[in-house]
Amino acid sequence: MDKQEILEKKIKEWGASLVGFSNLEEIVPENLSDIPYGISIVIKLSDRIVDEITDKPTHTYYHHYRAVNNLIDLITLRTVLLLEEWGYKALAVPASQSIADLGEYRGLFPHKTAATRAGLGWIGKNGLLVTEEYGPRVRLGTVLTNMPLRTGTPITQSRCGSCRICVDACPAMALYGTLWKEGIPREEIVDAKACSEYMKNFKHIGRGHVCGICMEVCPYGKRKKSVDR
Ligand code: SF4
Ligand code: SF4
Numbered sequence: 001m002d003k004q005e006i007l008e009k010k011i012k013e014w015g016a017s018l019v020g021f022s023n024l025e026e027i028v029p030e031n032l033s034d035i036p037y038g039i040s041i042v043i044k045l046s047d048r049i050v051d052e053i054t055d056k057p058t059h060t061y062y063h064h065y066r067a068v069n070n071l072i073d074l075i076t077l078r079t080v081l082l083l084e085e086w087g088y089k090a091l092a093v094p095a096s097q098s099i100a101d102l103g104e105y106r107g108l109f110p111h112k113t114a115a116t117r118a119g120l121g122w123i124g125k126n127g128l129l130v131t132e133e134y135g136p137r138v139r140l141g142t143v144l145t146n147m148p149l150r151t152g153t154p155i156t157q158s159r160c161g162s163c164r165i166c167v168d169a170c171p172a173m174a175l176y177g178t179l180w181k182e183g184i185p186r187e188e189i190v191d192a193k194a195c196s197e198y199m200k201n202f203k204h205i206g207r208g209h210v211c212g213i214c215m216e217v218c219p220y221g222k223r224k225k226s227v228d229r
Contacts, residue, residue, distance in 0.1 A: 003086060004149055010082065011041060014075045018042035018133060020118025021149040027113065028144070035089050037149045038114035041075055041141040043068050044134045050221070053212040055171070057202055061212055065139070069095040072141035079143045090145040111140035116182065119152030122159055123180040126166035126214035127190035130159070135221025136214075156182040166214035172198035175214065 001009070004021070011019045022038040049064045076092035083090035093108045112129045115121060121131035121138075128136035158180040167175040174194035178184065186192070199211060215221070 003147070007039070007079070007082065011039070011075060011079060014078055015043065015071055016041045016075055017044040017138070018120055018131065020115060020120040021151045022114050022117035022119075022154070023149070023151045024109075024114060024117060024144070027117075028109065032091070032109065032144055035091055035144040035146050037145050037147060037151070038109075038118060039079060039143040039145065039149070040111070040115040040118045040120055041072060041079075041143070042115070042120060042129075042131065042134075042138045043072055043075075043141075045137045045139065045215075047137065047221075050137050050212065050216050053216040055213070057211045065210075068139045072139060076141045076143050083143070083145050083147055086147070088145050088147040090143055090147070093142040093144065095139065095141050109142060109144065111142045114142045115140055116156070117151075117154045119155050122155045122157065123184075123189065124158070124166065124218065124220075125160050125164065125175055125177055125179070125189065126170075126218065127175065127186060128215060130218065130220050132159075132220070135218045137218075137221040154182070163219065165217050165219065169217045170195075170214050171211070174198065 008019050020040040024038045025036040028036050045068060046064060049060050052058050053061055072095035080090040080092050093111065112123060115129050121129045124130040124136055126136060129138060129140060130136045131138055160179060164177055167177040172194045174191040176189060178189045180189060
């Protein structure tokens, strides 16, 4: 077993549902150009909790969202420490982060870009990563490193087809129905401000960025469940 195989095995043992590897050389910003490989970590959300979302987010979903983010941060930290022990540079991109200097709603590096480049999924009309295995019922983490990695085949086109279920279900009318392909800016898919504004209705439930409806309704997530039963 080589180092990359050991790394993948450990990340799965630590709790990741899926792991993918990408080469981000052409797209990382200058300040991250010394760590151009991406390790994407996917954690599947609990079906029971997602299924409870009907017309609004639930208290349990908010708690779950935070718990899964904590697990992602723990796994990516352990990944970084292992890579450093092996003599490589590595940086964990926080699971959920907005850096004011980079503009509102932006993190250090987009998890979804790394994940599509790793071949883990595409960007749905809901603006979320949609995986074949779990649909959009996932949360993502990313580690950037200079460890040379064998990388997955990037996914560059949407597999949503003519489906518009999430677009029609969004109570904030925040989804434009855009069929994603690589390079399309997020602004052409989701009105992030409208989505965020809608969340202000649920301050009494908890602080969060998503109501979850456009994730719950996606047939890709439901399809996997029906196969499992
Ligand atoms: S999280 Fe809710 S408000 Fe935001 S885009 Fe999805 S369905 Fe619309
Ligand atoms: S509900 Fe349909 S359009 Fe929306 S992300 Fe899922 S497959 Fe794509």
